[in-house]
Amino acid sequence: MYGLPVGFDASVFVGRKLDQLSFSENTLHLIFDSEISITVLSSISFQKGGASAEQRFEVPIGSTDLMMLLGRVVQRASAERSGRLILEFDGAYALTFEDDSDAYESYHIQIGDKRTIV
């Protein structure tokens, strides 16, 4: 709904390891090391290593291959004002978060004490 703030520095994700995935009724929580996490309230797209097609998961997520990402480290990250955040992991895996609604919050980024609502 809000997009990402202008100047949002996506590089903060680079070098971070995905430590934990947490599923709840209406959210998906991705916890990286160094007090960084993303809470997804809408959907994410997942690209497996080497695959050209993306898988898209809506929250609540019934089944997923996202566990493949656990322990992987973000190699590149990019952010767009539109709210799109792309995290590329080692092994050519990628996650894309989108601000896909003008009516609802799509995802939250928590970096230390700072929370960005997208």
Added chain:
Amino acid sequence: MDPVTGLVQMKARWYDPDAGIFISEDPRSYSPTDPFSLHEYLYANADPVNWTDPTGEKGEKVTLYVGDGSGGRPGRNDYQYFEVTSETGASVLTLQSEDGKIKVACEKGSCTVTEGRDQFRGRGDWSKEVHRQYARQLDSKAQIAFLKGYFVNAPKSLLVGMLRLPYDLPKSVIDRLGNRIDTLLNAGTPQEFFIASWQLNNSGVPTPEELEAGVAALKTKWAEFKAAPPYEQAEMLGDLLGTVGWAIVAGKAIESATTKKLSAPDAGSSSTQPAKKPPKASPNFKTPTNPAQPPPKDVPRGWRVRQMSPTEQYPNGYWVLEKPMKDGSWQPIDPSTMKPGTRPETHVPLPPKKE
């Protein structure tokens, strides 16, 4: 010299060349044998010909108090602080942020850093008594704000803004600084100030209505300042300078993209690679399952209510009740069931404000 305020940074303090005084207290301790130490705003003991005070302080040690800029304001209680104690002569301190952590370095000598978190509860904590009590506890009352993860080395404007101005600041200084703010606010830039400061606590961009309201609030604040008694003016000026200072530094931190953002919301991409595809179409808005209502005053222990600004779908704003999860995340709760809910169930519209 800071172009906004006209003040000169003298390391630990800010000097007002027009008034010939510092606007912040000398960090040195009071000395009964040094009558000038009782006057906290003098430059070089009021005798600049025979004395110099190149570092702006003469204390045995310097303790720097660093806030995150949110302290003291109602509803924003976190006040992270760093006390930096240096040995004699190690008066030049450098602040740097790295991975969201503040690092402090002395130009010479050594210094120790104490990092902690204080809890200030509302504006009352910045009352005269507490303010002065704190000033006595610390060897310096210089408070330098930083934006977590945003800036390296605080720009001067921000420093000036976040200096907690003393209550007995001379009226001439208040007037002069105030006049500069007045000029700024009437120079066609308050929109940028508001947007930049707004983005420190919000995502996205303010709506035109929010922008208009925010700028009007800034101007109202200034009008109130001019009508306030001198005692209150000092504190209000601190807030005003803080607002402007925050805005300026935020504007720099986000590469001054505010204007571009207003005219073309999606043009300010910070992407490091080209977009793969445009965002997909938004889903239809569903009527909130909860009627418009004010946020609850009492929530279960540990839970919180997050209130959001107006949006197109929520013209009065909305609030979300959130429950802390063991993994550190916050689960949106449907207040009618007190259980986790979908977004239409957890985004509760705020009622119209009463006139």
